[in-house]
Amino acid sequence: MPEERIVMSSIVHTDPRTADAPDLTRVFPDAHILMRDLVARAAKLGPVPYAIIWPCSSHALGGAVEAARYGLILPILVGDRELIQGIAREADLDISGMRIENAANPAAAVAQAIALVHAGEAHGLSKGSLHTDTFMAGVIKQESGLRTKRRMSHVFCLNVPDYPDLLLVSDAAINITPDLITKRDIVQNAIDLHHALGLGTPRVALLSAVETINTKIQGTLDAAALCKMADRQEITGGILDGPLAMDVAVSAESTRIKNVTSEVAGKAQILVAPDLESGNILVKSLAFLGKAATSGIVMGAKVPVLLTSRADDATARLASAAIGALYAHYLESRSKR
Incomplete structure (x- = not known):
């Protein structure tokens, strides 16, 4: 030593x-x-x-x-x-x-x-x-x-066997039911970490249950708004798309079957959950059933x-x-x- x-x-x-x-x-x-x-x-x-x-x-x-x-x-x-x-x-x-x-x-x-x-x-x-x-x-x-001026959020980093990239998942530990402005900070924090880890410009999937806007599912509305915020440079450093269901976010085959055209779909590197519960369940499912190696950090x-x-x-x-x-x-x- x-x-x-x-x-x-x-x-x-x-x-x-x-x-x-x-x-x-x-x-x-x-x-x-x-x-x-x-x-x-x-x-x-x-x-x-x-x-x-x-x-x-x-x-x-x-x-x-x-x-x-x-x-x-x-x-x-x-x-x-x-x-x-x-x-x-x-x-x-x-x-x-x-x-x-x-x-x-x-x-x-x-x-x-x-x-x-x-x-x-x-x-x-x-x-x-x-x-x-x-x-x-x-x-x-x-x-x-x-x-800082930004809301603190937690980012999990996971190595899922057979997936080609490290996956960052947020927020699954701090912000329980984040509003749109908090989600903006959650997304930016995760993007910043991706750059800090030397992983380049990330593809960011804003997760929900569907790929279309549904006024009864708040996560789909927030995802669409976050994409527009990225267009207006209120979120920088990443390529955003959403709403995307989990299968479309990480599976090229699901993307093809559902006929989704996207720079992110099928090859996401950051997964942004609509709330803490879904994010926490996602991370633990990947860890315990998907045999992923996990780690994490608080950003902001x-x-x-x-x-x-x-x-x-x-x-x-x-x-x-x-x-x-x-x-x-x-x-x-x-x-x-």
Whole structure:
């Protein structure tokens, strides 16, 4: 393992040729080669200082240790020092050399981690074993200083076996019943992430149950409005179409049978759900039935925010860390322009 260098004023860049990098094929099989390549690309750019908020379970702490081992992040562990050290001993996790910022409780850990961001010592935030409500309440509130003019939204990144592209799905975790303006931000956030991951100009499918406008289905009306907003440059950087049913969005055969002519249909790279329920069901269906590798990030804040689930396995946490690292590098490069 390469020598750790924690430089808090900027993102650390290391030479990957000197790193004793673990074998990614053990984590990501060939069915998930797109996700494996994404993680490898992030590792080559060098680790990013991340505040890991309340990593007070073996799962959360282990995810941070693994992400560091693969050269994705430099963890700053924010939580109960004695509890973290005790978990590390019990789980046989090596946290030697990792910085620990002591915090009395999860809410205090969130505030402390945000302060590290404002001090330039952390370039991103990652949820540990605390409750999502506690984590996001601290991030979203006005006093956090992390809000932008855009609404925050969550973007899942999935590697579905046999699908030729990584799929971004939004929003399946934060905005429950988004209105049109919120959907505009959801779409733009997903497009921005696609560019940040180096995946080029995305084809964006605005999902509904049908491909035609139906005044009784609000999602079809919103999809049509979002397409017109893209025409007027209120949404930029992507190619939008909708409403599109899921089969038409991802299946060239369904597109042909239904006689849909579109630059997006049959080859979508971003899937925008009409609401959180449908988006969440879609992601979990792809993960549990479609055997997709999953990862995700909160967009729309001033820094990357990793909203991992307490039930996420090590693969999901590692892939999410890679996405967070790539987005942090993207933000750094834009700030220098």
